[in-house]
Each structure stands twice: as C-alpha cells, then as structure tokens.
Amino acid sequence: MATVAPLLIAGHWRPAAEGTDSFRAVDPSTAQAIGDAFPRSGAAEVEQALAAASAAAPMLAALAPERIAAFLEGYADALEADAEALVALAHAETGLPAATRLRGNELPRTCNQLRQAASAACSASWTRPVIDTGAGLRSCHAPLGKPVLVFGPNNFPFAFNAVSGGDFAAAIAARNPVIAKAHPGHPGTSQRLAEHAQRAADAAGLPAGTVQLLYDMPAPLGRALAGDTRLGAIAFTGSRSAGLALKQAADAAGIPFFGELSSLNPVFLLPGALAERGEALAEAFSASCLLGSGQFCTNPGLVLVPRGAAGDAFVAAVAGRFADTAPQLLLSPAVLATLQHAIGALRQAGARLLCGGTPGSVGITHAPTLFEVDAEAFLAAPARFQGEAFGPSSLLLRVSDVAQMQAVAATLEGQLTGTLYRAGDGSDDAAWQAVASVLRPRVGRLICDRMPTGVAISPAQQHGGPYPASTQPGFTAVGLPAAILRFSALQAYDNVPDALLPPELRDRNPGGLPRWIDQRWTTDDIGAQP
Amino acid sequence: MATVAPLLIAGHWRPAAEGTDSFRAVDPSTAQAIGDAFPRSGAAEVEQALAAASAAAPMLAALAPERIAAFLEGYADALEADAEALVALAHAETGLPAATRLRGNELPRTCNQLRQAASAACSASWTRPVIDTGAGLRSCHAPLGKPVLVFGPNNFPFAFNAVSGGDFAAAIAARNPVIAKAHPGHPGTSQRLAEHAQRAADAAGLPAGTVQLLYDMPAPLGRALAGDTRLGAIAFTGSRSAGLALKQAADAAGIPFFGELSSLNPVFLLPGALAERGEALAEAFSASCLLGSGQFCTNPGLVLVPRGAAGDAFVAAVAGRFADTAPQLLLSPAVLATLQHAIGALRQAGARLLCGGTPGSVGITHAPTLFEVDAEAFLAAPARFQGEAFGPSSLLLRVSDVAQMQAVAATLEGQLTGTLYRAGDGSDDAAWQAVASVLRPRVGRLICDRMPTGVAISPAQQHGGPYPASTQPGFTAVGLPAAILRFSALQAYDNVPDALLPPELRDRNPGGLPRWIDQRWTTDDIGAQP
Structure with missing residues (x-):
C-alpha cells in the first residue's frame, strides 16, 4: 500500500488522521494512478x-x-x-x-x-x-x-x-x-x-x-x-x-x-478581416483553440463566421487542421467526461459536428472537435449553445451580417474575453464599433486582432468579467x-494622530508611495514646502 | 378618498394600475396619516x-x-x-x-x-x-x-x-x-x-x-x-x-x-481620557447619541467605560442628561416598535436600565434610554448585547482594564465605525494601540477623539465596514x-487601435485625467516628449 502524504497545517507537515479516506493522481497518458496516496x-x-x-x-x-x-x-x-x-x-x-x-x-x-x-x-x-x-x-x-x-x-x-x-x-x-x-x-x-x-x-x-x-x-x-x-x-x-x-x-x-x-470567449470575424486574411485567421484560431488541448479559461469556444465563400473557406481550413491533429491529451478523466457531456449537449441542441467528437484510444485523450451552427438556430435557443466545452472543441456560428453578430452578442452571458478581428484598411471599423458596443458590457477584456489565449501579467489586465465569467465585475484575478484589492478592506482613520497611523498614511512618505492627497496624486510628504 | 399618487416609469408619471394597494405617510408628531395615498x-x-x-x-x-x-x-x-x-x-x-x-x-x-x-x-x-x-x-x-x-x-x-x-x-x-x-x-x-x-x-x-x-x-x-x-x-x-x-x-x-x-459604533473611553475630561466626554456623547433622536447609522450604541470613580461620574452625568431630555420624536411607528423590541432584548439579556426605556405619551416618541452592563456579562454572551437599538438608546459597558477592552473588541461584529478617546498628554497611547489593533479589522472608520455621528463627504471617507456593517469591506457608500466604483465594471482593451478606444484610454489626454501609465501616475499624453 502506498504512503499517505502528510498535510501542511499550522506550520508543520503532519500525518493525516488514522483511517482518513485517500486518493491518488492519475497520469493521463496511461490513465493509471501514480504516486503517493493523498488524504481527503x-x-x-x-x-x-x-x-x-x-x-x-x-x-x-x-x-x-x-x-x-x-x-x-x-x-x-x-x-x-x-x-x-x-x-x-x-x-x-x-x-x-x-x-x-x-x-x-x-x-x-x-x-x-x-x-x-x-x-x-x-x-x-x-x-x-x-x-x-x-x-x-x-x-x-x-x-x-x-x-x-x-x-x-x-x-x-x-x-x-x-x-x-x-x-x-x-x-x-x-x-x-x-x-x-x-x-x-x-x-x-x-x-x-x-x-x-x-x-x-x-x-x-x-x-x-x-x-x-x-x-x-x-x-x-x-x-x-x-x-x-x-x-x-x-x-x-x-x-x-x-x-x-x-x-x-x-x-x-x-x-x-x-x-x-467559465467563459466561451467569443471571437467575431468581421467581413473585411475574413476577406483579407482568412487563411491566417484559420491558422491563428486553430493554434489558439488547440493550445494546451484547449484547456484554458480563455479558450475560444465560439467563433462568429460570416456566411459566404470566405467564411466557408475559413471553416474548411480549420476543419482540415483539426482533422489532421491527433487526439489531444486531457488533464484528467473528469475533464474527458465533462467534455463528452458538453459535446453531447451541443449535438442535442442541433449543432453540426464537422470533425472529432470522440475520445482517443490511448490514455485520456479526445479528438479536436469542431461544430457548426446557424445563427438562426443559435438565436432560437442561445442558452443551449453556451455550455462551456472545456477541451479541444469549438463552435463555429455562421452569421449573415453585422446585425446578426449584434443579435448574437446581445444574448451572450458574461465572458472573460471577447475578440473582434478587423480589416487592416479600416473598412470594418464601423462594424467593429457596432458589434463592440453590444459586446463591451458582456466581457472583461475586449480584444482586437489577437486570439484570447494569451493572458499578459500586466497592471492593465482584466482577467475577470461580468457574471458568470466571474462573480465580481469590478475585479481582476x-x-x-x-488583483490584491480583492483581499483587502478599505479602512479610514478619522482625526488619528500621525504617530498612531499606519506608515502609508503618515505625513512623511519616505518610500515615495503615490498618494491621492487633497485631490492630486503626489509622492511628497505632507507639510513639505511646495 | 385621497388621490393615489402616480409612479415615475420610463420617463413619465403614470397612474398606478386600477385596484393597486396603497398606503399613506404618517406624521410622527401626531401619529396621523397625512397626504396622498401612494401605490404599492x-x-x-x-x-x-x-x-x-x-x-x-x-x-x-x-x-x-x-x-x-x-x-x-x-x-x-x-x-x-x-x-x-x-x-x-x-x-x-x-x-x-x-x-x-x-x-x-x-x-x-x-x-x-x-x-x-x-x-x-x-x-x-x-x-x-x-x-x-x-x-x-x-x-x-x-x-x-x-x-x-x-x-x-x-x-x-x-x-x-x-x-x-x-x-x-x-x-x-x-x-x-x-x-x-x-x-x-x-x-x-x-x-x-x-x-x-x-x-x-x-x-x-x-x-x-x-x-x-x-x-x-x-x-x-x-x-x-x-x-x-x-x-x-x-x-x-x-x-x-x-x-x-x-x-x-x-x-x-x-x-x-x-x-x-447596521452598526453599534462602539466608543472606547481610555482611562487617561476619562480622568482628564470625563465631563466633556459625557456632554459630547450625550449630544451625539441624542442627535436626530439617535436615528443615525453611526449612532454610538455601545460605550466602554472603565470602572472606578471617573467612570461612575461619566455614567451619572450621561444618565442625568438623558433623564433631563424629553421623549424624542421618532421617524415612524415601525421605528418605535423595533426600538421597543431591541430594548426588551437588552433587558432580557440582563442589561441594567439606568433611565428611559418607555415610549412618550404624545405622537411617536421614546424616552432617551441608557443601559449599563458589566464586561463579564457581555463577554459571556456577546451576541445578545449586539442587537442594534435604532433610536435614542445606548449601552454603557463597564470594563476593568485595557485587556478587557481588547477582549470585548475581539467579540464585536463588523462595524461602520469604532472610536477611541485618548488623553491629550499621550499617556493612553500604548492602550490606544493595544485596543486599536484588535478593533481595526472590525471597523470601517477608526476615530480618535471625535464622536462617530458626523460623516464627512470626503474622498478619504470610509462609510462601510466588515460584514454585517456592510456587505463588501472594500467599498464605501x-x-x-x-463610492462610484461599486457601480462599475473593470474593462480591458487588448490591442485595440486608438480611434476605437474610449476617451479615457486614448493616447491624447486633453482633460488631464490622472492615469497610471507604465507604472507611474501622469496627466500627460502618450507619445508626448518627456
């Protein structure tokens, strides 16, 4: 029998209580349990x-x-x-x-x-x-x-x-x-x-x-x-x-x-962008969607593709790439089960399976999976098509025009990201603004001409969004x-002498912390000569 | 029959629906209904x-x-x-x-x-x-x-x-x-x-x-x-x-x-402050507690008074002021009923009634009411003494020493404010810090040598606090x-061209809005020569 790993409590590693239930990790490449047992x-x-x-x-x-x-x-x-x-x-x-x-x-x-x-x-x-x-x-x-x-x-x-x-x-x-x-x-x-x-x-x-x-x-x-x-x-x-x-x-x-x-991270391909560089977009989208077997919070799970020849070519190019890609390794049996359930729900809702849709034969894997649905069907039951299919799967939504893109955007739940691709010559910009105005309040990060999967560590980042993408639309993770503000309390000091204040609020500001003092940002001490 | 007032909906005053239930306001000075009927x-x-x-x-x-x-x-x-x-x-x-x-x-x-x-x-x-x-x-x-x-x-x-x-x-x-x-x-x-x-x-x-x-x-x-x-x-x-x-x-x-x-807004009278200016504190507390008939969110509903002669004199002085004050007009019959209920609960919990405790005889009024309780009794059942008695009522809590003040502070629910009075010569400052360290995480605004009832309209204000004083400790009302941030979403723009950005985020900053750009506050345009 394997050792049961200790817990870290109160500064010390201590054995789990006698008789504690335990579990083991699973190597997804073999579907076999590995390593120590860990206490529940x-x-x-x-x-x-x-x-x-x-x-x-x-x-x-x-x-x-x-x-x-x-x-x-x-x-x-x-x-x-x-x-x-x-x-x-x-x-x-x-x-x-x-x-x-x-x-x-x-x-x-x-x-x-x-x-x-x-x-x-x-x-x-x-x-x-x-x-x-x-x-x-x-x-x-x-x-x-x-x-x-x-x-x-x-x-x-x-x-x-x-x-x-x-x-x-x-x-x-x-x-x-x-x-x-x-x-x-x-x-x-x-x-x-x-x-x-x-x-x-x-x-x-x-x-x-x-x-x-x-x-x-x-x-x-x-x-x-x-x-x-x-x-x-x-x-x-x-x-x-x-x-x-x-x-x-x-x-x-x-x-x-x-x-x-959860988040679907919708991607809107505006007509000019699609006409201009459909093949490059198919390449960028396929890479983003299959990165890490699609197991990202910002995985693009819904793509709005205009109808017509350029859109058809995009769909064919992506389907080709997906079909040429081997089944992808997933994190765990639970991820596979959840993905299969989500795929089943999309099928039942009436999405057309373009490729994939089945698990692989070795380990915990699943084939890259692509669905297609018409905007009319989506708009008739938008909630049925918005379940997150966590893994290498995406839904292509065929739209007739910008007005239909707006109509779809208006039905979307809160999302971490929303992406719009525009033509380099500015010819999509009116459409960009029309769709973005509907999408903007529904997403945390609005992206132009980039896939959503890269989340930069930046003070200007918003990795969050309206419910249910996150539970507090004013904060980022x-x-x-x-991100620290989530774990803080706002505390005021009223008429408290300088010596009894915390360092951040004292007259002297030796660290040069930016402070909002009497309606302006300053790193000065209080009482210093201007 | 009185007119039923209209509702303001969609930009127009419109009559309430036929047969709508209605209610009228009550003049608390006469306990009589006044004015129009209003729709429910x-x-x-x-x-x-x-x-x-x-x-x-x-x-x-x-x-x-x-x-x-x-x-x-x-x-x-x-x-x-x-x-x-x-x-x-x-x-x-x-x-x-x-x-x-x-x-x-x-x-x-x-x-x-x-x-x-x-x-x-x-x-x-x-x-x-x-x-x-x-x-x-x-x-x-x-x-x-x-x-x-x-x-x-x-x-x-x-x-x-x-x-x-x-x-x-x-x-x-x-x-x-x-x-x-x-x-x-x-x-x-x-x-x-x-x-x-x-x-x-x-x-x-x-x-x-x-x-x-x-x-x-x-x-x-x-x-x-x-x-x-x-x-x-x-x-x-x-x-x-x-x-x-x-x-x-x-x-x-x-x-x-x-x-x-809700909030009790505890006030801690440190020993030196009480010895130095007990009479002035009794005056300030009585005025604060009876202001607006005690019907403030920041009304001081709990005062920690050291035992001994100076504390006894404070209690007697406050009780005298309360007893000399006529029954106070309340906002409504509901406020009176709630106050009577809270007073009953304090009595049942074992607080000693020093004065008041009964409604007045004319209109919706209640006598200024003062309770006293020993710290030992409070600490034995702190939840029983922390019900808000909204109105002209307060509970004086007699404590033996600073350690007991800390012990009481440690039992307090989240509060809008907490106040500590200290001696002008600094002799209370060690006690101030000892009590404040326990009180600080439990209150939104920590006050020194002022009563809590004045809430300045200031960018540095915190009118909020830990639950249940407020439901979000990081925000002020x-x-x-x-206060505006409560009603906002954090929105990021990723790789979005300048012309498609909202005005606040564009390169040019004609309004001189302070912005945190590349790790510093500035009112400059982006791209301007330094």
Missing part, C-alpha cells in the same frame, strides 16, 4: 487549519511588508532551483507538455507573479492611500485580518495553484494567511510546492499557519468551510457548478467570494496591484 | 420599470459625461430652489427638525453630493485608467451597462433617498440608470424629489428610464426584483433583516449587492470617486 481531509483537519490561519492573521497583518516580500522572493527562488523536479511531477500528473508549457512558460510565469507580488507588497502600491488634510480623514486598503481560502483549478498546476498561483500571491501580498485547497488532479505537485513555501515562510520568519495545504475534502465539508465566518475572502477558479455551490455558502455567511467560473 | 406596486409595474431601465442603460453608457453632469447640476439647483417645500414635506413625513437638520444640513449636503458626482462624472476620475504601452493593454472602470436598483433608508429623506442620495448620485455618475425604491416612510418627499429629477433629466436630454421611482412593493416582489439578472448592481441602506433577504436573492442571481445593514 475531515472536519477536524479543516478546523485545525482554520484555527491556525485565524491565529496567524493579526500577526501577519502587523508584519513589515519587507518580510512578506522576503518570503515571496525566497519562494520564487526555490521554485526555480527545483524546476526540473517540479516540472516532471506536474507533467506526470497533468499531461501538460513539460518543456514548452511547464518549464518554458508556466513556471517562469509563476515565479514572475510571486516576485511582482513581493514588489507590490514592498511598495504598498495596492493600499492606494487617500488623504483629506482639511477633514482630518485618511484611508487606505489594508489586510483583511482574516484568512483567505483559495481553491485552485485543474489546468494550471503552478500559475493558478492554490499554494503558488496568482490568487495565493495576491492574498499573501495583502498580508493575509492562505488556506490552500489544492486541486486533487495534481496533489504531488501541490505538496512539493507547499514544501518550498513552508521553508521560505520559515526562513522569512512568518507566523505558523501563514500557508496551509489541504488536498481535498468531501463536498459538504468544502461548503461548510466556505461558509465559516472566520474567513475574510474566498478565491475560486474552476467549474461553474462547484463554484456556485461554494459561492452560495460564502454569500450566506457574508464572505466576499471571487470566483472565475491577474495583474497587480489590482 | 405590483409585478407589471416592476416589469415596466426594469424594461425601461434596461433600454436606457446602453444609451446612458454611451452618453457624454457632460450630459450626466448637466443633469446632476440641474437637479441640485432645482432642489435648492424648492428647498422650503421639500423641507416642509420631509419634516411632516419624518419628524426630523426642519431648520437645523433638514434645511441647515441635509438638503445642502444632498446638493453637495449631487454636484460632487457631477464633477466626478466630468473628470472621469472614477474610471482610474491603467495603461501598459508595452503589452498593448489598457483598462479602466466603466458603466455596468445595466440598471442599478437603489433602496433608500428611513432616516435621511434627502441625503440617502433612493432618488436623490449618495447611492443615486454615484450610480448615475457612472452612467447607469437607477430604479429607485423609495422608503415608504416619506413617499411625498420622494415623489417631489423625483419630479425635479425627471425635469432635470429631460432638460439634459437623458434617455427615458434613467430615473424611475417605485414607492413600495410587497416583500416577495422586492426579492424577485432584487434577483432579476437584468440588474447590474443593488445598493441598500436599511435594516439587517430586510437587507439580508434582498442580498440572498441578489447573490443567487450573481448581482453585486452593496448593503449597509460615501465619498467620491470611491
């Missing part, structure tokens, strides 16, 4: 984690930001030093390409996020101080003073991992402890990440319970945890059904819930310092 | 309002901010011109003092808020543009593209009215239509305000349905409305029970709900531009 936690362990995080929260809030930064920097360094082993483990557990994706892209991105969070913690840029000297009022964003519960998704074992990803980094940058609920698809990766995290936390002298790791728990216990009023906030990335069940528990307890739930 | 709306009228607001939303979002500003300015001007009639009406419906409160304070404050919102709309300061020229990403806050439903409270017939108050002004500043659900305590005031609003909206050429007014509706219909996915956000100020029922409906539909629900 019970109520006692969840309670211990909550208690330890609650004890750590005020200590962490009172800590110098430099200590937080030292932790995040040390953690990033450790991940880089251990890159080969981490990548091998994550590859085995997720099937994601080791060299191009995990080593070449996702791990560097993860370290970059941790270092940007360190920088944001140090600079205090996320605190956004506002000072009204006349009224004697000063306010800024501040730690919640309570732990943040982070649920990681299946598709980014590093960059969105609950114990190393963007939500983790943002919550820690605001000096909140994190209870990480790893995704059970990659428990060994999460454990190894958390080992580095705990060593870095120890080295930086952070309170025990700053970082804790639970691999899995029964769904009712997860909902009970999500509704525990000791939590300050919850971040969730994953499926809509799981996310909404947790949101309901959090809502009832008054806990802010930041969920990223990617891009600092904005 | 049914599902058809709610649907009409939703449809009209949904149609107005995209038009309003596309409108030049100057038009919004013209509306808000024109509205403020009209309120000032009609001040005498508005004040007389509001005084009759609420019993609030006409000269000092309504004319001298609340109406000017309301006009000030509308004008500040006009200024924020014009300057676009609330959009907070962030630009990353290297990544080709630009983002800003933007209109929701959907209507905002605003529920007004009973206690500010102008400044928090659903059709003229801070939430209204903030939602409109972000170019969202408002469906105003007025408080049924002052329907005539709300009608007269809305008449001015509609005339100003017509003069500014705003779309029909930008401002709509419903006076009341059955509770189940209110919950159905709050859960309608055509809404972009909801703002609610009022009782916790009503607010939570609406929040539940909004949460289930994924609609951001910004509620201000008072203070621009921050």
Whole structure:
C-alpha cells in the first residue's frame, strides 16, 4: 500500500488522521494512478487549519511588508532551483507538455507573479492611500485580518495553484494567511510546492499557519468551510457548478467570494478581416483553440463566421487542421467526461459536428472537435449553445451580417474575453464599433486582432468579467496591484494622530508611495514646502 | 378618498394600475396619516420599470459625461430652489427638525453630493485608467451597462433617498440608470424629489428610464426584483433583516449587492481620557447619541467605560442628561416598535436600565434610554448585547482594564465605525494601540477623539465596514470617486487601435485625467516628449 502524504497545517507537515479516506493522481497518458496516496481531509483537519490561519492573521497583518516580500522572493527562488523536479511531477500528473508549457512558460510565469507580488507588497502600491488634510480623514486598503481560502483549478498546476498561483500571491501580498485547497488532479505537485513555501515562510520568519495545504475534502465539508465566518475572502477558479455551490455558502455567511467560473470567449470575424486574411485567421484560431488541448479559461469556444465563400473557406481550413491533429491529451478523466457531456449537449441542441467528437484510444485523450451552427438556430435557443466545452472543441456560428453578430452578442452571458478581428484598411471599423458596443458590457477584456489565449501579467489586465465569467465585475484575478484589492478592506482613520497611523498614511512618505492627497496624486510628504 | 399618487416609469408619471394597494405617510408628531395615498406596486409595474431601465442603460453608457453632469447640476439647483417645500414635506413625513437638520444640513449636503458626482462624472476620475504601452493593454472602470436598483433608508429623506442620495448620485455618475425604491416612510418627499429629477433629466436630454421611482412593493416582489439578472448592481441602506433577504436573492442571481445593514459604533473611553475630561466626554456623547433622536447609522450604541470613580461620574452625568431630555420624536411607528423590541432584548439579556426605556405619551416618541452592563456579562454572551437599538438608546459597558477592552473588541461584529478617546498628554497611547489593533479589522472608520455621528463627504471617507456593517469591506457608500466604483465594471482593451478606444484610454489626454501609465501616475499624453 502506498504512503499517505502528510498535510501542511499550522506550520508543520503532519500525518493525516488514522483511517482518513485517500486518493491518488492519475497520469493521463496511461490513465493509471501514480504516486503517493493523498488524504481527503475531515472536519477536524479543516478546523485545525482554520484555527491556525485565524491565529496567524493579526500577526501577519502587523508584519513589515519587507518580510512578506522576503518570503515571496525566497519562494520564487526555490521554485526555480527545483524546476526540473517540479516540472516532471506536474507533467506526470497533468499531461501538460513539460518543456514548452511547464518549464518554458508556466513556471517562469509563476515565479514572475510571486516576485511582482513581493514588489507590490514592498511598495504598498495596492493600499492606494487617500488623504483629506482639511477633514482630518485618511484611508487606505489594508489586510483583511482574516484568512483567505483559495481553491485552485485543474489546468494550471503552478500559475493558478492554490499554494503558488496568482490568487495565493495576491492574498499573501495583502498580508493575509492562505488556506490552500489544492486541486486533487495534481496533489504531488501541490505538496512539493507547499514544501518550498513552508521553508521560505520559515526562513522569512512568518507566523505558523501563514500557508496551509489541504488536498481535498468531501463536498459538504468544502461548503461548510466556505461558509465559516472566520474567513475574510474566498478565491475560486474552476467549474461553474462547484463554484456556485461554494459561492452560495460564502454569500450566506457574508464572505466576499471571487470566483472565475467559465467563459466561451467569443471571437467575431468581421467581413473585411475574413476577406483579407482568412487563411491566417484559420491558422491563428486553430493554434489558439488547440493550445494546451484547449484547456484554458480563455479558450475560444465560439467563433462568429460570416456566411459566404470566405467564411466557408475559413471553416474548411480549420476543419482540415483539426482533422489532421491527433487526439489531444486531457488533464484528467473528469475533464474527458465533462467534455463528452458538453459535446453531447451541443449535438442535442442541433449543432453540426464537422470533425472529432470522440475520445482517443490511448490514455485520456479526445479528438479536436469542431461544430457548426446557424445563427438562426443559435438565436432560437442561445442558452443551449453556451455550455462551456472545456477541451479541444469549438463552435463555429455562421452569421449573415453585422446585425446578426449584434443579435448574437446581445444574448451572450458574461465572458472573460471577447475578440473582434478587423480589416487592416479600416473598412470594418464601423462594424467593429457596432458589434463592440453590444459586446463591451458582456466581457472583461475586449480584444482586437489577437486570439484570447494569451493572458499578459500586466497592471492593465482584466482577467475577470461580468457574471458568470466571474462573480465580481469590478475585479481582476491577474495583474497587480489590482488583483490584491480583492483581499483587502478599505479602512479610514478619522482625526488619528500621525504617530498612531499606519506608515502609508503618515505625513512623511519616505518610500515615495503615490498618494491621492487633497485631490492630486503626489509622492511628497505632507507639510513639505511646495 | 385621497388621490393615489402616480409612479415615475420610463420617463413619465403614470397612474398606478386600477385596484393597486396603497398606503399613506404618517406624521410622527401626531401619529396621523397625512397626504396622498401612494401605490404599492405590483409585478407589471416592476416589469415596466426594469424594461425601461434596461433600454436606457446602453444609451446612458454611451452618453457624454457632460450630459450626466448637466443633469446632476440641474437637479441640485432645482432642489435648492424648492428647498422650503421639500423641507416642509420631509419634516411632516419624518419628524426630523426642519431648520437645523433638514434645511441647515441635509438638503445642502444632498446638493453637495449631487454636484460632487457631477464633477466626478466630468473628470472621469472614477474610471482610474491603467495603461501598459508595452503589452498593448489598457483598462479602466466603466458603466455596468445595466440598471442599478437603489433602496433608500428611513432616516435621511434627502441625503440617502433612493432618488436623490449618495447611492443615486454615484450610480448615475457612472452612467447607469437607477430604479429607485423609495422608503415608504416619506413617499411625498420622494415623489417631489423625483419630479425635479425627471425635469432635470429631460432638460439634459437623458434617455427615458434613467430615473424611475417605485414607492413600495410587497416583500416577495422586492426579492424577485432584487434577483432579476437584468440588474447590474443593488445598493441598500436599511435594516439587517430586510437587507439580508434582498442580498440572498441578489447573490443567487450573481448581482453585486452593496448593503449597509447596521452598526453599534462602539466608543472606547481610555482611562487617561476619562480622568482628564470625563465631563466633556459625557456632554459630547450625550449630544451625539441624542442627535436626530439617535436615528443615525453611526449612532454610538455601545460605550466602554472603565470602572472606578471617573467612570461612575461619566455614567451619572450621561444618565442625568438623558433623564433631563424629553421623549424624542421618532421617524415612524415601525421605528418605535423595533426600538421597543431591541430594548426588551437588552433587558432580557440582563442589561441594567439606568433611565428611559418607555415610549412618550404624545405622537411617536421614546424616552432617551441608557443601559449599563458589566464586561463579564457581555463577554459571556456577546451576541445578545449586539442587537442594534435604532433610536435614542445606548449601552454603557463597564470594563476593568485595557485587556478587557481588547477582549470585548475581539467579540464585536463588523462595524461602520469604532472610536477611541485618548488623553491629550499621550499617556493612553500604548492602550490606544493595544485596543486599536484588535478593533481595526472590525471597523470601517477608526476615530480618535471625535464622536462617530458626523460623516464627512470626503474622498478619504470610509462609510462601510466588515460584514454585517456592510456587505463588501472594500467599498464605501460615501465619498467620491470611491463610492462610484461599486457601480462599475473593470474593462480591458487588448490591442485595440486608438480611434476605437474610449476617451479615457486614448493616447491624447486633453482633460488631464490622472492615469497610471507604465507604472507611474501622469496627466500627460502618450507619445508626448518627456
């Protein structure tokens, strides 16, 4: 019998309770279980984690930001030093390409996020101080003073991992402890990440319970945890059904819930663009849709293609590429089952299958899949065609004109992204504006002439969007310092003497933090001669 | 039979449907119904309002901010011109003092808020543009593209009215239509305000349905409305029970709900402050607690008073002032009933009644009421003593030392404000920091040496706080531009040509809007020579 892996609770790795239920990861290339058994936690362990995080929260809030930064920097360094082993483990557990994706892209991105969070913690840029000297009022964003519960998704074992990803980094940058609920698809990766995290936390002298790791728990216990009023906030990335069940528990307890739930990421090919460069668009779309086996939150799952010869050629070119591509490795048996269900729903709704539609014969794989549907059929039952088919699958929607593009856009649920391709000579620009005006309030990121799958780590990013793409349209999950604000409280100080204020709000501003003082941005001290 | 007042729907005053249930306002000084009958709306009228607001939303979002500003300015001007009639009406419906409160304070404050919102709309300061020229990403806050439903409270017939108050002004500043659900305590005031609003909206050429007014509706219909996915956000100020029922409906539909629900606003009298100026503190506290008959969200409902002679003298001085004050006029029979219920609960919990505790004999009034309880009793059952007693009532909590103040602070629910009084010579400062560190994460505004009842209209204000004081700890309901952010979506533009961007994000910045470009605040154009 395999060893049952320990849990990270209150600063220590401790064995799971006797008799704990356990599970193992699955290598999608063989569909075989691999590695250690990992515990599915019970109520006692969840309670211990909550208690330890609650004890750590005020200590962490009172800590110098430099200590937080030292932790995040040390953690990033450790991940880089251990890159080969981490990548091998994550590859085995997720099937994601080791060299191009995990080593070449996702791990560097993860370290970059941790270092940007360190920088944001140090600079205090996320605190956004506002000072009204006349009224004697000063306010800024501040730690919640309570732990943040982070649920990681299946598709980014590093960059969105609950114990190393963007939500983790943002919550820690605001000096909140994190209870990480790893995704059970990659428990060994999460454990190894958390080992580095705990060593870095120890080295930086952070309170025990700053970082804790639970691999899995029964769904009712997860909902009970999500509704525990000791939590300050919850971040969730994953499926809509799981996310909404947790949101309901959090809502009832008054806990802010930041969920990223699903998105079709519609792409509108305007007529001029299609006429001008249909073949290049077919190439770009196919590459984007099949990247990472289509397992991205920003995968283009719906493409509006004008009717006519140029549109037909685009469809044929994409179908050819999809048909020429071998079945794609998926993250897990659960992803395959969900994809098959979504494909079945599209068929039942009346979408025409152009290629694919079936699993592969080896491991956990599925053929690249393309559907086509007429705008009239879509508009007659738009909800039936908007189920996310997570994986290498997309729906091509044939439209007659720009007015029909607008009509489709008006039926769309909230999305992370919406993309419009336009002709280089400006001839599509009136159509661009007509469609964009309908699409704009329905998407977080409006894209021109690029596929949606690249999500830049930028302060100007919006990786979020109207419900149900995310649960709070004013926030982003990617891009600092904005992503940190999700895990902050706005705190005012009224008539408080300078010596009793937090450093960000005192008269002297030795760090040169930009502050909004008496209606202007300045890095000056207060009382300094102009 | 009295006339049934019309409703403002889709830009027109229309009679309520035949057979609509109706209600009348009550003059609290006589306990008699006054004025017209007002309709309690049914599902058809709610649907009409939703449809009209949904149609107005995209038009309003596309409108030049100057038009919004013209509306808000024109509205403020009209309120000032009609001040005498508005004040007389509001005084009759609420019993609030006409000269000092309504004319001298609340109406000017309301006009000030509308004008500040006009200024924020014009300057676009609330959009907070962030630009990353290297990544080709630009983002800003933007209109929701959907209507905002605003529920007004009973206690500010102008400044928090659903059709003229801070939430209204903030939602409109972000170019969202408002469906105003007025408080049924002052329907005539709300009608007269809305008449001015509609005339100003017509003069500014705003779309029909930008401002709509419903006076009341059955509770189940209110919950159905709050859960309608055509809404972009909801703002609610009022009782916790009503607010939570609406929040539940909004949460289930994924609609951001910004509620201000209740607060005790604890005041901590540190030993040195009490010894130094106990008599002055008794005077200041009594004035604050009895101001507006105690009917403020920031009324000090809990005061921590050290045991010993100075504390006893404070208690005696306050009790004397309360006992010498005549029964206070309340807003409505419902407020009286709720206050009596809360007073009964405090008695049952074991608080000692020092004075008051009974209604007055004329009109809707209640005697100023003071309770005392020992910290030990409070700490044994803190939830029992934390019910809000909305009205002229407060609970004095006797504590032995600073450690006990910390222990009490640690049991407190989320609050709008927390106040600490300290000695002028700095001798309380260690105690201040010890108590403040526990209190800080539990309150929105931490106050030193001032009573909480004054809420300055300031960009540095935080009128909000952790749950259940408010439902979103990162936001304020008072203070621009921050209050506007509640009614905004964060929208990114990825690789979008300059001509297709909204004005805030274009290279040229003729209005000098402060923008965060490539990691610094600047009012410069992009591409300008440094």
